[in-house]
Amino acid sequence: EAQVTQNPRYLITVTGKKLTVTCSQNMNHEYMSWYRQDPGLGLRQIYYSMNVEVTDKGDVPEGYKVSRKEKRNFPLILESPSPNQTSLYFCASSLWQASYNEQFFGPGTRLTVL
Amino acid sequence: TQLLEQSPQFLSIQEGENLTVYCNSSSVFSSLQWYRQEPGEGPVLLVTVVTGGEVKKLKRLTFQFGDARKDSSLHITAAQPGDTGLYLCAGGIQGAQKLVFGQGTRLTINP
Secondary structure: OOOEEEEOOEEEEOOOOOEEEEEEEOOOOOEEEEEEEEOOOEEEEEEEEEEOOEEEEOOOOOOOEEOOOOOOEOOEEEOOOOHHHOEEEEEEEEOOOOOOOOOEEOOOEEEEEO | OOOOEEEOOEEEEEOOOOEEEEEEOOOOOOEEEEEEEOOOOOOEEEEEEOOOOOEEEEOOEEEEEOOOOOEEEEEEOOOOHHHOEEEEEEEEOOOOOOEEEOOOEEEEEEO
């Protein structure tokens, strides 16, 4: 089954404790991205990657890091989480150009930073 | 920064009624996508429109891209409880590898 998986689905942590949210897709997609979703703000792009070893900042990259060492995986790293990073996070992938192609979203990771 | 404004943000209507959701911007987009998101899940694509004035139909849902490619609408005919969800529009930016999302319209269809 074609899908994007994220882990964990739920995470409660404390300020400053480094964490990683994993994302994996099995569709051989070139493009992957991370979004955060907050009430009234919609989905905002954090980082995106057009291919292995190619990553770029989205609209809200501060406080986040990503890597793309393999085509299928695109982990999101919070080196020192803060309460304002409490949010619902989605990983997405698409065949190529995101603006024209369907983006497939993972099920989301709900993160709470205390 | 391109922005997409969706209206209304919340809509609660009775089964069988018609409704329209709007997605507006002052910017031109190369494409416009509509997604639906259900609780506990990620958004799922409903449609992509790429030509100004384009109209696409998906059963009881009709999507239109504005002539100037700055706005879009989603019209649902005879709404059903299964249409309940969060509807998101997303605009594609020419030459950029990204989509800009509206803030969403939370739709509730009451039986």
